[in-house]
Amino acid sequence: MKNNPSKLHLIRFLQLMLVSFCFINGPVHASDINCKNEEKKKYEELICDYSILNSQYEEISTQQKKLLSNGKITEDALNSWREKRNLCRDVTCMDAVFAEWSNESIALSGQVYTRQTSENSAMYVNPPIEAPVRLNPARSSDVPKNSSLDNSVIAATTPYTTSEVSKASNVNSSSSIEANTGSAAAEQNSSATTSDDETHWGRNIFLFFIIVIIAKWILNRRRKILLAEARAAHRLELLTKYRDENIVKKILARVIWIGETKEQLLDSLHSPEDIDVKAFKSKTQETWKYERTGKNRYALRVVLDDDIVVSYDDKR
Structure with a gap:
């Protein structure tokens, strides 16, 4: 079976991108199956004898240990999945168990990313804008009036004249209007920035789910291709061994x-x-x-x- 090289390169690139995105900064672990042992059980023979299953299981084992260390899955769930794996006696069964884990790992990765983005979005909340402090201008009425004091004494005790106080009041009123205008503009800018941030995060989450859907489709397609190749190789091996088409058909049908x-x-x-x-x-x-x-x-x-x-x- 011949495949288009450009398509295979695209598939491998997107797979590496998805795995790096979901499991970045995670340590690499070895699987729980040692293919160097001379005495192996049937499910171990399947994984070790077929290079395709072997490479897939190495990736699955790395993902499982990463999720286990992060607390995304439990030991009981992992043991339950391994019991299903241990019951497999042929390539078809093992491929189905691997596919089941592939779907679960993608779902778990989506949950992790969504939670991280919601936590990080809290870092971009705009600080509150404090209103400017307004100072009341001096008023002529604040100057105490005493009938026993003459105008010279009042003039000496009053720091500003009435006209100067009036001018200062007008200047402060203009400054207050400008401050209120600037505060309203700042609040509008703050609302616009918050709206932009929400749109930005919503777009990122949407793009993430699009990538997950595309990657899942590519993984399923690749799995079907590899499974077809493994079945063809197994059939050819049986034909070479028994040289009888009818016997090979019965064996493949598990009759x-x-x-x-x-x-x-x-x-x-x-x-x-x-x-x-x-x-x-x-x-x-x-x-x-x-x-x-x-x-x-x-x-x-x-x-x-x-x-x-x-x-x-x-x-x-």
């Missing part, structure tokens, strides 16, 4: 049939959760159990005699 070999059953359903072995004189009988529903209760049991399927009980 059980009488006469199926042990190896074919492993390729179809992978390793069972439990095995009962009974040794008889002429044969060895094994009962493979899948999908536990209770104590010693399973939804699927497959009986093999000498590594050949002879019967099965499917209650799924």
Whole structure:
């Protein structure tokens, strides 16, 4: 399958942008699966053997530990997701579990960003504008009048003449009008600035959700492409191994049939959760159990005699 290089470059750029935006300043952690171990469980083999799943799980593990350290998810929620992962026995199941986490991580990232923007917006509240202090001009009536004092004494005790007081009153009145006009203009500017700030933050939040929607669409498209490539590679591997188209179709469809070999059953359903072995004189009988529903209760049991399927009980 050939892809357009320009489209792939755009997809990788937007993915890096989204991950950097949501998980910036976070430390890098290793995953909880060590592919160097010789003995691995089935879900570990899937993640380690398929490079696509391996790279995806490294990113998921980093995101989970970052969110866990920030308190955005709990240990119980993480363990619940890992239990779903551990039950997977094929690529399709593992891809579905990864996709579920991808949707949850994008939602959690959106909540974190929205809360940060609402907290930061409080830093841009305009300070209150104090009204100018007005001083009452001196009035001639404030000068005490005493009939026993002559005009010379009144003139000597009064610092300004009546005309000077009148001029000062007019000047102060003009200054008061100008101060009131300036205060009204400042209040209008303050209201306009507050409105601009609200518009600015609203635009940023809108752009963020647009980016999240586009990134989610790109991630889903990339996941579908990678899943199709993984299925094609797995089908080619089975064709090379069995050289029978009908057998390969049954294995990929997870069909059980009488006469199926042990190896074919492993390729179809992978390793069972439990095995009962009974040794008889002429044969060895094994009962493979899948999908536990209770104590010693399973939804699927497959009986093999000498590594050949002879019967099965499917209650799924």
